[in-house]
Amino acid sequence: MSLLRDAIKNNEFVITAELSPRKGTLVTNFIKMVHSLKGRVHAINITDNQRAIMRMSSLAASYLVLREGVEPVYQITCRDRNRLALQSDLLGASALGIKNVLALTGDHPSAGDFPEAKPVFDLDATTLLHTITKLNSGFDLNDHPLKGHTDLFAGAALTPQAQPLEPVLLAMERKINAGAKFFQTQPVFDTDAFASFMSKINRFGIPVMAGILLLHSAEQAVNLNTQVPGIHIPDTLIKRLESSSDPHNEGIDIAVELTGRLRGISRGMHIMTVGQERDILTLLERI
Amino acid sequence: MIVTDKKPLQEVLEALSEYNRIFVVGCGSCAAASRTGGEDECKAWIRDLGSKGKEPAGYLIPEETCHVFLLKSMIRQSEAASSADAFLVLACGAGIQAVSAASDKPIVAGLNSMFLGTTYRAGEFLKYCSMCGNCVLSYTAGICPVTRCPKGLLNGPCGGMINSMCEVDNSMKCIWIDIYERLRLRNKQNVLTAINKPKTNNSMKHRKVEPLKFSGKAR
Numbered sequence: 001m002s003l004l005r006d007a008i009k010n011n012e013f014v015i016t017a018e019l020s021p022r023k024g025t026l027v028t029n030f031i032k033m034v035h036s037l038k039g040r041v042h043a044i045n046i047t048d049n050q051r052a053i054m055r056m057s058s059l060a061a062s063y064l065v066l067r068e069g070v071e072p073v074y075q076i077t078c079r080d081r082n083r084l085a086l087q088s089d090l091l092g093a094s095a096l097g098i099k100n101v102l103a104l105t106g107d108h109p110s111a112g113d114f115p116e117a118k119p120v121f122d123l124d125a126t127t128l129l130h131t132i133t134k135l136n137s138g139f140d141l142n143d144h145p146l147k148g149h150t151d152l153f154a155g156a157a158l159t160p161q162a163q164p165l166e167p168v169l170l171a172m173e174r175k176i177n178a179g180a181k182f183f184q185t186q187p188v189f190d191t192d193a194f195a196s197f198m199s200k201i202n203r204f205g206i207p208v209m210a211g212i213l214l215l216h217s218a219e220q221a222v223n224l225n226t227q228v229p230g231i232h233i234p235d236t237l238i239k240r241l242e243s244s245s246d247p248h249n250e251g252i253d254i255a256v257e258l259t260g261r262l263r264g265i266s267r268g269m270h271i272m273t274v275g276q277e278r279d280i281l282t283l284l285e286r287i
Numbered sequence: 288m289i290v291t292d293k294k295p296l297q298e299v300l301e302a303l304s305e306y307n308r309i310f311v312v313g314c315g316s317c318a319a320a321s322r323t324g325g326e327d328e329c330k331a332w333i334r335d336l337g338s339k340g341k342e343p344a345g346y347l348i349p350e351e352t353c354h355v356f357l358l359k360s361m362i363r364q365s366e367a368a369s370s371a372d373a374f375l376v377l378a379c380g381a382g383i384q385a386v387s388a389a390s391d392k393p394i395v396a397g398l399n400s401m402f403l404g405t406t407y408r409a410g411e412f413l414k415y416c417s418m419c420g421n422c423v424l425s426y427t428a429g430i431c432p433v434t435r436c437p438k439g440l441l442n443g444p445c446g447g448m449i450n451s452m453c454e455v456d457n458s459m460k461c462i463w464i465d466i467y468e469r470l471r472l473r474n475k476q477n478v479l480t481a482i483n484k485p486k487t488n489n490s491m492k493h494r495k496v497e498p499l500k501f502s503g504k505a506r
Contacts (some may be wrong), residue, residue, distance in 0.1 A: 063327045079438075083485060108437055108455045121439060129484045134347035143487070158444050167444055167467040170479040174442060178482050186446065229447040229454040 002099035002153040003071050004043045008182060008207045014268030016073060016184065016209060017280045018045040021061035023054065023235065030061070032278050034068045034106055038244055040284045043100055045184070049080060051228075052112025057117035066246065073155070073184075074098050077106025082122035083141055090135055102155045102184060103128040107229075116151050126171070126178045129154055133179030157178040158208065159230040160188060160197040169200065174224040176204055184229040184270040187213035191261040198265055209268035212258055214279045215251035218242040224274070252282050259287045289317040290378040290404035290412045291324065294397055297337055299345035302395045303373060310344040311337055311397075312386050314352035314378035322396050322410060324352070324377030333377060344371040350408065352382035358389035368392075396483035420489030426478070433486070435462040441483035 007014050017037055022030055044065050062072035073095050076086065093101065096221035105125040109117040113193035123131060131141045138149035145161075152267055156175045160169040172183070188194045188210045198208065211232070215221050218241040221233045237254055262269055271280050303309060311329050318324025329346040331424045345367035349357055350420050362368050373393040376383045379400040403414030417434040423441065424431060433439045437455040443463030447454025451464045470476045 044480055105438065105440065107447065110437070110455055121438045121440060123485050124438070124440045124442045125445070126482055157446055159448075160450060162446075163450050164464065164467075165465060166471075166476065167479065168448075170467070170476060171442065171444060173480045176483055177480060229449055 001151075004073065004100050005153045005181070007042045011170045012268075013108060013263060014207070015041045015271070015284075016043045016045055016268070017041045017271040017284075018047060018273075019061075019065075019181045019277060020047050020050060021056035021058060022100070022270040023056070025056070027061075028062060031064065034065050036069050036281050037284075038068065040281075041271075042268075043071040043194055043257050045102060046073055048077045048104070048106070049112070050075075050107070052079065052107045052109045052114070052117075054112070054114055058165075059093055059096075059098075062093065063195065066097055068147050071100065072098060073100040073102050075102045075104060075176040076128070077104045078121050078123045078125065079106030079109065080127055081122055082116075082120055086123060086128060087131060087135065087140055090132060090150055090152065091146070094152060095148075096134075098146065098149065100155070101132060103180070105159055112248040118210075124259045125134050125156055126174050129156060129175055129178035129180050136179075139187055148213055153181055154179055155184060157186065159186045160194055160210075160217060161190070161232050162230070165197075165200070170202065173204065176206055180206070182207045182209065184209045185211045185266075187272060188258065189213075189233050190259060191265060194262070195265045201271065206251070207267040209270045210262045210266040211270045212262075212283075214255050214271065214273045214276060214283060215241060216248045216276055217251075218247060218277065220274065228272075248279075252279060252286065259283070274282060288320060288404045288406055288412065289381070290401045290414075291318050291321045291377075291379050291398040292401050293328075294322050296339075299375065299395060299397055300339055303336075303341065303375065304397075306341075306373035306393065307355060308342045308344050308370060308372045310365075310368045310374050310392075311336075311346035311350060312358075312374050312376045313348040314377065315350045318352070318378050318382070318398065319348070320406070320409075321412070324348075324382075326498070328377055332377065333395055336375070344368070352376070352378040353385050355388045358385055361384075362390050393466060418490055420491075421485065422485050423483065424485075428466045429474075430462060430469060431465050432462050432466065440487065454498045457496045458468050 046058045046062045062074040065072040087198050102123050106278050109115055132154045133151050135150040138146050168197055218238050222236045224231045225233050240249045243252055275280050311332050313324040313329040331344040341371045349361055375395050375397050377397045383396050402414040403418055404414040405417045407413055419433050438477055444461050448461040451460055453461045455458045
């Protein structure tokens with residue numbers, strides 16, 4: 001049984017943090033981070049070659065998290081694997097004891113460190129969710145019976161600040177129809193806009209965990225705005241980081257304030273950083 | 288219309304290195320319209336090959352180079368063709384292989400086949416169809432996401448859509464926004480909540496290497 005699913009069901013304010021598998025085989029620091037987060041978060045999301053940058057597999061890293069007694073949210077994208085590989089990895093994940101999965105389409109390889117790679121996208125986030133629903137019911141995508149079904153609590157990603165919004169809401173509804181049981185959002189910086197977004201999706205009755213991205217400098221914020229799809233950091237926050245004598249700490253202050261405001265709006269939060277994983281611990285100590 | 292691109296002269300010369308007397312086969316259909324295999328282009332290749340020490344034997348521009356039967360008789364009747372050491376073919380991959388099927392001469396490709404193009408106006412082509420063998424246009428407002436979304440998504444838009452633009456190229460509108468807007472004009476945007484099933488990849492299935500009849504069924 002997924003502890004994440006239980007926490008959502010019990011109406012707890014769910015906290016997840018995101019860790020990246022390393023580029024290489026040394027996992028000492030990764031395991032240390034997992035230990036530091038143990039007992040402080042409900043689950044740890046493990047990214048799958050995010051930004052199309054090659055790293056250790058998210059399945060292997062998710063298992064490393066699980067082995068340390070922390071529940072992983074195994075992120076799986078459609079960029080690198082066709083429907084055979086996706087299904088076999090999902091069966092493998094389930095056999096290893098992984099209970100949560102975040103089904104993503106994935107960034108295009110052109111953004112990453114292997115731009116010449118063949119983009120697969122045999123499935124997409126929606127059809128991957130549909131596939132997980134079938135595997136959970138004891139059948140594969142082509143209705144062949146399985147000897148032992150998966151028991152995966154499947155979620156999906158959401159961009160609340162997307163414009164135009166209607167096609168994104170339609171796609172969200174389609175993901176729910178395909179079997180999404182929760183959503184984790186891209187970073188939220190404007191809680192008023194987020195509250196207005198939440199009022200539009202209340203009718204779905206689905207748990208949404210708001211993304212919190214830890215900032216550490218004005219320069220980083222500007223780069224994120226221009227380089228990362230789906231991120232919009234308002235000028236007021238960039239100015240705050242610019243004029244602060246300790247921008248790193250200012251970034252954590254901003255995250256603490258956002259967390260306070262999100263408690264009344266979303267069912268939980270999902271903490272992300274760009275290479276500053278220790279900041280997650282600082283934020284957790286302050287909220 | 289199959290859109291083709293001229294190969295660099297150096298690459299073609301390397302492929303022709305063992306041959307001296309070269310016969311050029313153009314194409315009067317797509318390659319002529321692409322301005323890669325018509326009369327002007329055949330003459331330009333003859334001139335370039337001559338200037339690089341080759342002995343051009345002449346040229347031929349079939350109406351359709353992708354027609355094996357038509358080519359067989361044309362090549363048989365051409366004395367210049369039979370005197371050549373090799374053929375330089377200015378056609379798409381289907382045309383080059385038709386020449387290869389119609390003659391025993393060594394074949395060198397002069398063009399790269401790029402895509403199945405929709406002609407916007409003369410000389411301007413749009414990549415609209417991938418010939419996937421599993422057409423979804425009835426469900427996507429007559430706009431093909433398989434070809435026109437860089438990820439070929441059947442259930443878009445993805446999270447990379449920013450202010451209607453595509454994450455892969457922010458000067459390009461997200462094709463799923465085009466599909467949504469077209470559906471919205473007819474108040475049919477709610478069809479986007481239905482799941483488009485994964486493709487069956489029909490055109491990637493192995494086909495017997497023998498002629499297909501007009502019905503499209505294998506003999």
